[in-house]
Amino acid sequence: MTANTAKLLDVVALTVDLPEYNLWRGQVGTVVEILAGGTAFEVEFSDRNGRTYESVGLRPGQVMVLRFEPASPDSKAEMVTA
DSSP, X not given: OOTTOOXXXXXXXXXXXXXXXXXXXXXXXXXXXXXXXXXXXXEEEEOTTSOEEXXXXXXXXXXXXXXXXXXXTTOOOOOOOO
């Protein structure tokens, strides 16, 4: 398990552009399903009113988990590349 492993209901940001879905690097979504034993995630993207405008299956390398608290001292930094 890496520091970037997403869990159900984690908030994530895209690390790549997905023009075929009109989604761009930095857009924020929520993990709504864990797929293929954690090797993929269904991520839902919603507007400010909570209406879903896209739901797409993504690989771990296409998203980064957003943190809202300081990382624990035991966690290791992980480099994200696009």
